[in-house]
Amino acid sequence: MKIGLIGLGIMGKPMAKNMLKAGCDLTVSDLNKAAVEEVVAAGAKTTSNKEIGETCDVVMTMLPNSPHVKSVMLTPETGVVNYMKAGQVFIDMSSINPVASKEIAAALAEKGVEMLDAPVSGGEPKAIDGTLSFMVGGKQEIFDRYQPLLETMSASVVRCGEVGAGNTTKLANQIIVACNIQAIAEAFTLAQKAGVDPELVFQAIKGGLAGSTVMNAKGPMMMEGNDKPGFKIDLHIKDLNNALDCAHTVGAPVPMTAEVQEILQWLHNNGCGQNDHSAIAKYYEHLTGIKIGR
Numbered sequence: 523m524k525i526g527l528i529g530l531g532i533m534g535k536p537m538a539k540n541m542l543k544a545g546c547d548l549t550v551s552d553l554n555k556a557a558v559e560e561v562v563a564a565g566a567k568t569t570s571n572k573e574i575g576e577t578c579d580v581v582m583t584m585l586p587n588s589p590h591v592k593s594v595m596l597t598p599e600t601g602v603v604n605y606m607k608a609g610q611v612f613i614d615m616s617s618i619n620p621v622a623s624k625e626i627a628a629a630l631a632e633k634g635v636e637m638l639d640a641p642v643s644g645g646e647p648k649a650i651d652g653t654l655s656f657m658v659g660g661k662q663e664i665f666d667r668y669q670p671l672l673e674t675m676s677a678s679v680v681r682c683g684e685v686g687a688g689n690t691t692k693l694a695n696q697i698i699v700a701c702n703i704q705a706i707a708e709a710f711t712l713a714q715k716a717g718v719d720p721e722l723v724f725q726a727i728k729g730g731l732a733g734s735t736v737m738n739a740k741g742p743m744m745m746e747g748n749d750k751p752g753f754k755i756d757l758h759i760k761d762l763n764n765a766l767d768c769a770h771t772v773g774a775p776v777p778m779t780a781e782v783q784e785i786l787q788w789l790h791n792n793g794c795g796q797n798d799h800s801a802i803a804k805y806y807e808h809l810t811g812i813k814i815g816r
Contacts, residue, residue, distance in 0.1 A: 526574030530557035534584035536649040544674035575605030588622035608634025620686035641692035645752035653677040659687035696761040702736040707803040740800040745815030749797040756795040
């Protein structure tokens with residue numbers, strides 16, 4: 523099976539390396555030539571998007587947002603869909619608006635090409651160690667056929683429904699993560715303002731109901747002042763914009779999402795867009811003058 527991957531960013535590059543470790547026949551493409559060279563050095567081949575569409579059994583994308591995926595796949599005359607044929611499969615691992623996923627799937631269906639939307643959760647650390655969580659939308663038989671491929675990069679692969687369900691699930695995931703990070707920053711700020719060490723609060727509550735994977739990952743980063751991105755604020759803004767758009771379309775109330783989005787947007791406007799999303803703590807530092815745990 524020949525696999526083509528378009529997109530070697532903070533997530534796509536380590537995901538490509540894990541497919542190579544699993545013995546996949548992988549061809550890659552990206553505008554960042556240094557990233558391409560690094561993955562080729564690990565065993566991949568490289569060519570144009572056009573040739574990926576013409577020659578690969580499976581075309582995969584790992585791109586920032588809906589417009590990027592639509593541009594790569596659907597641009598008249600040059601989009602990859604123009605070069606694909608019946609029997610091929612497209613797997614989009616990007617986190618995009620589910621409406622866009624359905625639009626791309628409809629265009630592919632006209633060519634007899636099946637699609638899975640398969641966004642991931644876990645950020646760069648889990649992309650590197652191959653323990654991402656995939657949320658997948660698409661036909662059951664297509665999911666069953668390509669689940670082993672997704673498992674080369676993950677610890678969890680779950681089909682959530684038809685095309686679009688994967689990205690809808692990812693939006694739900696991103697709402698929960700963002701609200702959780704905000705709650706942690708707010709709670710640790712409260713503790714420190716009240717004279718209690720946030721580190722001791724963390725140790726005391728992490729094993730109880732308030733404990734979470736998010737708190738275990740992001741709480742220590744807040745207390746260390748570590749803003750190195752596993753997942754950037756600007757990317758979370760993108761995901762929450764998609765969540766808000768989807769919510770408005772289907773009539774779902776999302777007031778907490780809107781509040782966190784305003785905090786993330788403030789951070790973006792104040793030079794923190796490339797920080798890890800745990801830098802939500804900086805918003806509270808701005809309001810209180812407190813650096814959590816320091």
